[in-house]
Amino acid sequence: MALVPLRYNLRSLFVRSSSTLLTVCAIGATVAVLAGMLSLQQGFVNLFSERGRDDLAVFLRKSATSEGESGITLEQCEILTKEIPEIARDDAGQPLASAELFLAVRLRKFDGGETNVSIRGVQPQTFAIHGDDIRVVQGENFKPGQDELIVGRGLIGRIANCNVGDTLRINTARFTIVGVFEGKGGYESEIWGDLDRLGEALERPVRSRVLAKLTPGADVAAIEARYTDDLRVQPQVKTERAYLNSQTQQLSQRFSILGGFLAVIMGIAAVFTGTNSMLSAIGARTHEIGILKAIGYRPFAIFAAFLFEAVLLGVLGGVVGCLLVLPFQGAETGTMNQTFSEVTFAFRTTPRVMVTAIVFAAALGLVGGMFPALRAARMTPTQALRRG
Amino acid sequence: MAVAIQLHSVTKTYHRAGETLRVLDELDLAMDASTFYALMGPSGSGKTTLLNLVGGLDHADSGKLMVGADDLAALDGSALAQWRAENVGFVFQGFNLLPVLSARENVELPLLLAPLSRAQRRAQAERALELVGLADRMDHKPRELSGGQEQRVAIARAIATDPQILLADEPTGDLDRSTADQVLELLQRLNRELGKTILMVTHDPQAATYADKVIHLDKGKLGRIDDNRTASGAGARS
Numbered sequence: 001m002a003l004v005p006l007r008y009n010l011r012s013l014f015v016r017s018s019s020t021l022l023t024v025c026a027i028g029a030t031v032a033v034l035a036g037m038l039s040l041q042q043g044f045v046n047l048f049s050e051r052g053r054d055d056l057a058v059f060l061r062k063s064a065t066s067e068g069e070s071g072i073t074l075e076q077c078e079i080l081t082k083e084i085p086e087i088a089r090d091d092a093g094q095p096l097a098s099a100e101l102f103l104a105v106r107l108r109k110f111d112g113g114e115t116n117v118s119i120r121g122v123q124p125q126t127f128a129i130h131g132d133d134i135r136v137v138q139g140e141n142f143k144p145g146q147d148e149l150i151v152g153r154g155l156i157g158r159i160a161n162c163n164v165g166d167t168l169r170i171n172t173a174r175f176t177i178v179g180v181f182e183g184k185g186g187y188e189s190e191i192w193g194d195l196d197r198l199g200e201a202l203e204r205p206v207r208s209r210v211l212a213k214l215t216p217g218a219d220v221a222a223i224e225a226r227y228t229d230d231l232r233v234q235p236q237v238k239t240e241r242a243y244l245n246s247q248t249q250q251l252s253q254r255f256s257i258l259g260g261f262l263a264v265i266m267g268i269a270a271v272f273t274g275t276n277s278m279l280s281a282i283g284a285r286t287h288e289i290g291i292l293k294a295i296g297y298r299p300f301a302i303f304a305a306f307l308f309e310a311v312l313l314g315v316l317g318g319v320v321g322c323l324l325v326l327p328f329q330g331a332e333t334g335t336m337n338q339t340f341s342e343v344t345f346a347f348r349t350t351p352r353v354m355v356t357a358i359v360f361a362a363a364l365g366l367v368g369g370m371f372p373a374l375r376a377a378r379m380t381p382t383q384a385l386r387r388g
Numbered sequence: 389m390a391v392a393i394q395l396h397s398v399t400k401t402y403h404r405a406g407e408t409l410r411v412l413d414e415l416d417l418a419m420d421a422s423t424f425y426a427l428m429g430p431s432g433s434g435k436t437t438l439l440n441l442v443g444g445l446d447h448a449d450s451g452k453l454m455v456g457a458d459d460l461a462a463l464d465g466s467a468l469a470q471w472r473a474e475n476v477g478f479v480f481q482g483f484n485l486l487p488v489l490s491a492r493e494n495v496e497l498p499l500l501l502a503p504l505s506r507a508q509r510r511a512q513a514e515r516a517l518e519l520v521g522l523a524d525r526m527d528h529k530p531r532e533l534s535g536g537q538e539q540r541v542a543i544a545r546a547i548a549t550d551p552q553i554l555l556a557d558e559p560t561g562d563l564d565r566s567t568a569d570q571v572l573e574l575l576q577r578l579n580r581e582l583g584k585t586i587l588m589v590t591h592d593p594q595a596a597t598y599a600d601k602v603i604h605l606d607k608g609k610l611g612r613i614d615d616n617r618t619a620s621g622a623g624a625r626s
Contacts, residue, residue, distance in 0.1 A: 295473065
C-alpha cells in the first residue's frame with residue numbers, strides 16, 4: 001500500500017516550528033527526568049560492578065546479606081585466612097587474606113548535617129590483595145597499630161575534617177588523617193585504618209568479613225560447600241564481583257522505580273501535549289488531508305503519516321532530553337548505599353540509557369499521536385475538504 | 389459518443405441541526421465521454437455534492453451512479469480510494485496543493501499510488517508540468533507561485549496519472565479574469581487535445597462558456613442542459 005511521502009510530515013514539523021518546539025520540549029523534559037534517573041542508576045551499578053573482581057573471595061557470616069550485618073569471630077577469621085588451600089600466597093608464603101571490620105559512623109557533612117560514612121579496618125595484606133587498585137595519592141598510608149586513617153578521595157569536600165592533618169574522633173579515640181587514597185568503585189567513599197585500632201575504638205570484638213585472593217580456577221561454591229557441616233565456621237563465600245552486584249540490586253531497583261514513576265507521571269502530561277499538538281496540526285491541515293484522500297490515499301496511509309509525525313516529535317523530544325542530561329555526565333553525587341553509608345558515584349549517561357530514553361520518548365509520541373492519527377484517518381474526504 | 393457518467397434517480401440527503409436537506413433529488417443525468425461540462429446553479433442546488441458523488445468522494449443514498457463501467461455504490465471506502473487514484477483527477481477552488489511540497493512533489497503525489505519506478509514517476513510529473521506550461525517552476529513551493537500557477541500545478545497533478553475524468557470545483561473562483569481565462573483555456577485544451585471528460589462546478593457564466601455543455605441544477609434536480617457548441621451568438625467559445 002502506498003504511503004504518504006515522509007517528507008510531507010517531516011517538513012510539516014519544521015513549518016509549524018513553534019508548536020513542534022513546545023511539544024519537543026515537553027517530551028524532552030520528561031525524558032530528561034527518566035534519563036537522569038537511569039544515569040544515576042548506571043553510575044551506581046558501575047561504581048560497584050567495575051570494582052568487583054572474580055579472583056577475590058568475600059567470606060561473610062552464613063545468613064548475612066552485607067558485610068554490615070556480618071560477624072565473624074577472630075578464631076573463625078584465623079581458620080578462614082590460614083586453612084583454605086584455594087587462597088593464594090605472597091612471595092613470603094603468607095596467605096593473601098585479611099580480616100576486615102566494617103561499620104558506618106555518623107560524621108558531619110561539609111555542607112551541614114550528618115551522614116553515615118563507612119569505616120573499614122584493614123590489615124597490611126589488604127593492600128597486597130588489592131594491588132594497584134588502591135593507591136595513596138596524597139600524604140601517606142596509615143601505620144599498623146597507630147591511630148591513623150586514610151580517606152577515600154570521594155569523601156574530600158563532602159565530609160568535614162577529612163583532609164590530611166585533620167583529626168577525626170571515633171567514639172572516644174582521636175585518629176589523625178594521614179593520607180588520601182584512590183580506588184575503584186565504592187572504596188573511594190570509605191575511611192580506612194588499622195583493623196585492631198579501629199576494632200578497639202569502635203568496641204567491636206568481631207570482624208565483618210574476610211577478603212582473600214584466590215588461586216587461578218578456584219571455585220567459591222566448592223569452598224562454601226566444604227564448610228557446610230563444619231562446626232567451627234560456616235561461611236558464605238562469594239566472589240567480590242558477585243558480592244558487590246548483590247549490594248547494588250536494591251538501590252538500583254529503587255532508582256529504576258523512582259525514575260519510572262516520575263517518567264510515567266510526567267509522561268502522561270507529555271502525552272497530552274503531544275496529543276494536543278497533533279490535534280492542532282491535524283486541525284490546521286484538514287484540507288490537506290482532504291486533498292490526500294481525494295487523490296486516492298487510503299485511511300491507513302493517512303493514519304501512518306500522522307502517527308509517524310507524532311513518533312518523530314517523540315524522538316526529537318528524546319534527543320533533546322538526552323542533550324539536557326549529557327552536560328551532567330561524570331558529575332558526582334552521593335547517596336546511602338545498602339549498608340546505609342554515604343557513597344559517591346558519577347552520573348553515567350551510557351548509550352544504553354540514551355537508547356532507552358529515546359525509545360520511551362518515541363512511545364510517548366506513539367501514544368499521544370494515536371488518537372489524532374485515527375481521527376485524521378477516519379475523516380471522510382468530503383468532511384476534510386469541507387472543514388478545511 | 390460513449391456515455392462516461394450516468395446517474396439514475398440519485399438522491400443524496402444531509403442531516404444538519406436536526407434538519408434533513410435533500411441536496412440531490414432523484415437526479416437523472418447522462419454525461420458523454422470526452423466532453424467538457426460546466427455545472428451551474430444557485431448555492432445549495434447540489435453542484436458540489438454531484439461532483440463529489442461522481443468523483444467517488446461520497447456515496448449516494450439511493451439510485452445508481454455509473455462512471456464508465458463502474459458502479460460506485462458497490463465500492464467501499466478503500467476500493468473507492470483506489471478507484472479515485474486510477475480514474476479521476478481533482479482540482480479544487482484554492483489551497484489545492486500541499487504547501488510543504490514543491491510543484492513536482494505535489495504532482496508526484498498521485499503517481500506514488502501507481503506501480504511506477506522513481507524515474508518514471510519523475511518523468512511523468514515533469515511531463516504533466518510541461519503540459520500546463522510550468523516546466524520552469526517545478527521546484528518551487530506553492531507559496532512561491534501565483535494563484536494561477538498554483539491552479540495549473542493542481543491541474544498537472546489531476547492529469548498526472550492520465551485519468552479519463554477531471555473534476556473541478558470552482559477552479560477559477562479565486563483568480564482574476566485574465567488568470568482565470570488561462571486556466572480555463574488549459575482545461576479546454578485538455579478536453580480537446582487529450583479527450584478528457586471534464587465536469588467543472590462554477591458560478592461564473594463566463595467560465596461556463598469554455599465548456600461544451602452547461603448543466604443547470606436547481607434544488608437537487610436537473611434544470612436544463614445548454615449546448616454551447618450549438619448555441620448561437622456569444623454563448624460559446626471555441
